[in-house]
Amino acid sequence: MGKGQPSYTDEEFVAAIQGGDDRALAQLYRLHLPMISHLVLQNSGTEDEAKDVYQEGVMVFYEKVREGSLELSCQIKTYLYAVCRRLWLKRLAEKNRFNGRLEDHEPYLETGAEADVDQAEERDQRFATMAEALNHLGEPCRSLLEGFYLQEKSMQQLTAEFGYTNADNAKNQKYKCLVRLKKLFFTHYKEEESF
Numbered sequence: 001m002g003k004g005q006p007s008y009t010d011e012e013f014v015a016a017i018q019g020g021d022d023r024a025l026a027q028l029y030r031l032h033l034p035m036i037s038h039l040v041l042q043n044s045g046t047e048d049e050a051k052d053v054y055q056e057g058v059m060v061f062y063e064k065v066r067e068g069s070l071e072l073s074c075q076i077k078t079y080l081y082a083v084c085r086r087l088w089l090k091r092l093a094e095k096n097r098f099n100g101r102l103e104d105h106e107p108y109l110e111t112g113a114e115a116d117v118d119q120a121e122e123r124d125q126r127f128a129t130m131a132e133a134l135n136h137l138g139e140p141c142r143s144l145l146e147g148f149y150l151q152e153k154s155m156q157q158l159t160a161e162f163g164y165t166n167a168d169n170a171k172n173q174k175y176k177c178l179v180r181l182k183k184l185f186f187t188h189y190k191e192e193e194s195f
Contacts, residue, residue: 010076017065029058032077036084044092053091057084060120133184141177148174 008016008024016024033054040050060083064070072079134142140162147153147161155167155174164170 010072013076014065014070014072017062018068025058025062028076029054032080035077035081039081039085040088043088045088049088049091053084053087054080056087056120063120130185133181133187136184137177137181140173141180144170144174145177145181 008027013024013028017028033051036054036057037047037050040053041047045053057080061070061076061080074082134145137145144158144162147158148155153161155170158164158174159167159170162170162173164173
């Protein structure tokens with residue numbers, strides 16, 4: 001490790017990340033990037049692609065740690081390698097630069113990372129579907145829901161901002177907008193599942 005940086009065990013990395021220690025996450029990021037760069041560069045990739053894949057892999061790991069749902073049955077290094085390898089093979093398959101079948105290269109890396117990658121991809125797809133539904137919602141519903149849920153504005157603030165007569169009227173409108181958003185979301189989500 002570099003001067004002044006603590007050296008973490010895998011358990012200490014997990015505990016530090018759970019505790020919100022950004023230094024531990026940054027150190028973990030630097031620690032295994034060369035391994036993933038080598039993997040990607042040796043398999044038809046560029047340095048930028050390696051960084052993208054590694055960042056996605058670290059985010060899968062980070063989110064699992066923060067949720068408390070990470071079941072680590074191997075070293076963090078092995079877990080990240082498995083996640084990033086799967087992500088990279090999928091990218092290659094999408095770009096038609098990978099001639100083999102993804103399944104042929106999976107059996108020897110049983111880390112549980114595959115399921116974590118699939119869950120992260122499904123969650124990302126749901127977020128994209130929600131963003132699309134929010135875009136189709138229209139105004140003032142979109143701004144009202146974003147103000148309440150994303151910007152965490154109070155009903156009083158929203159009442160003043162949107163010109164409602166009182167907070168109950170704003171709350172009622174928010175509810176109607178939420179019902180419309182859910183309808184749009186599930187319509188889009190069902191359409192995407194059928195593909």
